[in-house]
Amino acid sequence: MPSQDHPTHAATAAPIRSSGVLVLLMVLFGCRLCHAGSLLQDAVHPSPRIAEDLFRSQSQLPGIQRGGWKHSPVLSSILPGQLLHSEASRPGELLIHGTGGRNNPFRRELAQPLRNQPFFIRFQLCYAPQPADATSIDPEFFVLWLDRNDGGDTAVHSTNVPNIGLHVADRGPLQGQNVFMIRIGSSNVAWTSTAVKPGKTYTLVAALDKRSTASTRYDQLRLWIDPTPDTLPTPDAQISAAGPDLIRWAGFATGLKTEPTDEIRVSNLVLSRTWKDALDFSTDGSLPLRNSDGSPVDPMLANHRKVSFQTDVFPLLRQHCFDCHSSAEPHSGLRLDLREEILGYSTGLPMAVPGYSAGSRMIEVLREESPELRMPPADHAPALTKEQTLLLAAWINQGLSWDDQLLPPAPRRTSDHWAFQPVRRPHLPQINSTEWVRTPIDAFIAAAHEQHQLTPSAEADTESLARRLALTITGLPPKPEQLATLLQPDGTAWQNYTEQLLNSPHYGEHWGRHWLDLARWAESHGHQHDLPRPFAWRYRDYVIDCFNDDMPWNQFITEQIAGDEILPINDRQLIATGFLAAARISGNEMNKAIQRNEMLVDIVNMTSAALLGLTVECAQCHNHKTDPISQRDYYRLQAFFASGQPGNLALQQADSFPAEQASEWMPKATYSFYKSEADKLVRRRMFAHTPQPHTWGFCSATAAQQGVERLPVVNRDPLPWQPSASLSQQTRLLIRGDTGSPGPTVRTGWPEVLGPLPDSQRLLTRSDLARWLTSPENPLVARVWVNRIWQHHFGRGLVETSSDFGPAGSAPSHPELLDWLAVELMENNWSTRHIQRLIVNSATFRQSAEFDRSDADIDPSNQLLHRWSIRRLEAESIRDSILAVTGELNTNPVLGSVPPQTEEQLLQRTVYLYQRRSEMPEVMRLFDAPDLIGSCSRRDVSTVAQQPLFLLNSDFMQNRSRALAALIQQQAGPDSRQQILAAFERILGRQPTDSELFRSEQYLLKSRGTDDEEQLRRFCQAMFSLNEFLYVP
């Protein structure tokens, strides 16, 4: 039976007013009549509404199916639609700006996909270009699309997809003017015959249906502008073309012609089965709420007497919930004693949605049947009664009233954890053994010794001490002539030697590497293709130079965090941003929101670990379970970096290289892969080789405006750079860390518990972040850095978990010493070398490694430093020490990096070997180099059989041993005893003991006469494999 309401038949049917629910239903649900159950169910709720979005703030909250949609809307991370006038009670508006590119600012998935049902879609639209009084007409593009898939922020919803909106007419009487348009695909277009007036609000109603019931696809689209009930037979535009078979998503799209200054306001979006309902604004907002399984919301929960927070709710919460879920360190990071936390302030995931108890997590867990999942937990307390649960549900339905007297809003979150307290200089402890003290450090160490009745070890012998000093400062053993000076000491020999080491260029090469580990720096993008970053080495050289210049640590941090923001722009600062830019970037992530978020997550996790010594990564998805860091804190940190991204940044003064010169510093296959990928991009006009000097750095849209020039990047599918979008981008907390579930917007800021934010309306920048990091009031940065300095001298920090100063990390062995050193650092112009002098001149550092049974019983793991703990050299020091001993170490400046094909020819320090994440130098992989994915604060020490195989069988080791054998023969002549003495001096920096001399002679003589040179080579190779050589003595 025809009906005026049914879109398929409406155009041809005579208007007959049907009466009776059944008649209507027969038409609407004809195909389902045999299905008595569903008919009955629909008869109870005979709503023709399919879905509606009135752009009210509460309708955007996640939880139950509301308004016919499956989830909350998906907003573009390029430039999302903004909610205006979003009070809970009134319909709001969605404000959309253009980006000058393809953008889908707002999309939403239907609770049930539409397949065979014809339907109407209605929305209101107001188009306001800026400036409004422009005389010339500004061509526009804005549509609502209906598609099977979402497709992401920049998807083009065109092929077979119905579009309804406005567009410049490209022919006809209104050619060149903006008119309303419908289309299915880009070639089947129809325009209305009136131009769109800027500033006027129009009601658009469109019908999508099938011309024939046999058709599997929607194929007819009609549009009415400002319709009245009787204009149904006369649409303003109409087209027929093959459309989609199924519709699951609706969304808005802007395009190339839509500018950032244009305003488009959308409101009252409705999908309906009937013309009458589509035109009826009075029923907007009446669509029943449903639970996630589709069942209607329990009416019991909606009808309850007026509840009182003070007398009904508060006692319940206090008795059943607050034991665990209140105060500063609540279970699972969830607290119920703050209204804003119940509303999801810190996680974006509300525990209760005012007005919607059925969709509220709080009610879900109270009603949970499984005892393990129920709250309160079964092993803790009995379940709430049904009446109590209903009371809480009613409290939520009635608006979640609160009493600020009973439960005041929280002051700024604080913690009494030691590492979050301000750093103050402690007094030097009083001790008895003052003669042992060489620097103030020793007083703190001695105090603990005295307290535990430990006797410090005697001073180490000169040879060990020289070696220890040289290896921990430069990563290389002392030269024989340096050792000779120390063996005949005058008063200043040690001091001179220390200064000589600290001033050597090898100092920066060794200490720079420690920082590169923390910065997870590498010369490639990482992930599957792991394409190279040809000029990433400039940052490595910058780090080495900064250590060699003893750049004040606060300046070093500032340049790395905000180098692109500090005016005037200079090359060094831009190179410094390689710290942030070392984040991995996938080359084949098509979802650009995920690609961008992964990069930002990498930066936040690394920055927090390296500078603050905090493991914030947990808070990406939920409030931190052991540290007082909320999810909101995490995204506030992320907001500092959100408007920028890594890329090739042009430099002004730096050396320029022809593009093909990169082949000299990349591994062969890596370079040819790079070249073929670059060529592909060149053909697509997305890349051009340039001799213009550049670096791999990080810059924000603001910095780009101020003159930092970005050059294109070689990656399979690069992260797009959209400065205009980045500028207006707001960071949103991601619910459960999912880019598809953006929560509330957050402003830039650091974790609340670490200090107050400046009282400013201005958005904080990375320069502000750097200022806070380097302020004397920052409780962590100085402590964390002096602890790392300590770790790299002693092998273990005063805080053993040197990148976890949070409550779950280890406690400091000498808390006062740590603070004293932190203050020393800050008060001495943040000089790293000042701290190192205090350390290496201390009696603590100069102790021997000698084992003493009674001390070991008291302090078995030597936490209190009653002796020196020997430790294995790092990968770089092993290779570099060998090269130093053979005299082959090439100390000429390195151009770029050293690839495997020239490694043997160049023999430069290991820090300069090309660092492709998937293709690390063999010796580094073998001896526990970091994975360069996350920040590495302390390397493992593994003992695997491949290590001896490398030492005894590799070409590298044979070549080195042969070179040393030749050197020794030249120096010591054919006498085996002289050769042994020379080998000991060069390799171990000492004379052999009698038994060692005996062993060595025995061994050398074993093959004497047959192949003297090879036997000497075998001897040298064995000496290089000695534990003594591979350890800091």
Place this chain on the structure above:
Amino acid sequence: MLMNHPGNSTAIGRPGRRTLLQESALCFGTLALNAMLAAEEQHASATSAVRTAHHPATAKHIIFLFMSGGPGQTDTFDPKPVLQKLDGQRVPDSIAAQVPDIPRSGVASRLMASPFRFSKHGQSGIPVSELFPHTAQLVDELCLLRSLSHRNPVHGPAECLSLTGTSVGNRPSMGAWISWGLGSDNRNLPSFLTFLSNSTGPAPQRPGWNSGFLPAQYQGTAITGNDAIPWTAMPTADSDLQRRQQLDFLDGMNREHLQRSGNNTELAARINSFELSFRMQTAAPEVFDLSGETASTRSLYGLDNARTAEFGRHCLLARRLIERGVRCVQLRNGGWDAHGSLESNHLARAAATDQPVAALLQDLRQRGLLDDTLVVWGGEFGRTPTTEGVATGRKRGRDHSPVGYTMWLAGGGVQGGRIIGETDELGYVPVQQPLLPADLHATLLHALGLDQHRLAFAHRNRDEIPTVLGGNVIHQVFA
């Protein structure tokens, strides 16, 4: 309850219990004894003690035949007669509506019939594609999993997902977990080896055999093409005797140093690692020397045929390693990524691998090793039932499809001749018992006697387990 794992500790200066080692330092005669004791004591040593399994194991070893690039399920082990009929047509709405919204789902493209015929084999009558005539003869040993499904359509991350449990690439591979959990029965060889054949791209996916946050000794030793274990060949100028003398000298020197350094288990372990490396250097060439294999074995694996020689050698080496007690062997064969010309691509890949795979199964079985050895075959995903792009005729290929694909298991307690899971009529998505890569991981661990929830490694204040994204043992595999 967590495994109390001594291999976890590498701290310096930890007080050792091995005074014996120290006291007998200068006595060469006790060297072998000391080495063995030290190895058993497990202080960061390169070998791993065989630890007690959580429950009785059905397998002691595992061989993962990883077909990188993604073999098409509808062309190999999941025949779809309806697909053959609908060649060139659109995907029917009823099926299209069930295909998840992921990039490159291919649902808008035209269906492509498989160019390959299927026929039933064995007592079980399981149909196998004509691509695999040799494997088909052993179909009664195979348990097909026809309903693997995940959502990552990109090679790198999907390979990480398939072999490490997540797509990020920073977690230990399953091989590393198993090596860490069980150690090896052979102290002279690495507990986990990976062989790479027909590798595509400059950097195949290392995470698939890396150790992530587990200690480095549990990573897979990677061997490309015809290579051997790195650095197992001595300098040409050195003889075995000279190496023995060199090691004895080194050992004496190191022991004097150890004595001066007090109790230091790390130093002791490093001393021991030289003996281990010597044994490995002796054992490895023996394993890699195939001259002792009979002519019939060599021809069984196809070593005499240029097309099968590389993968055949890897399969034969896998058997030899398993025979010697190695815990995990992974054979990664690249190039299955048939975006175009699927027919010739799959023919070439099958020609290189079918005979060796069948030979491996047969050889393991005849030596009584198949009962103890779990063999796994499959890729990081399957391929779409539709064709990709506008190619026609024999140029047609298929795009990646992670939403429904097939793998198989054999040996190691697995009931052969059966099929678990089912995809729809076109082979697009599972309609029965969808399985995650994590379910497969839980199952592999289970077969080896390891409980995914108890195999926990303390890392950065968390007890990390292999199946971090969940996963359930597929018990029907064993029943």
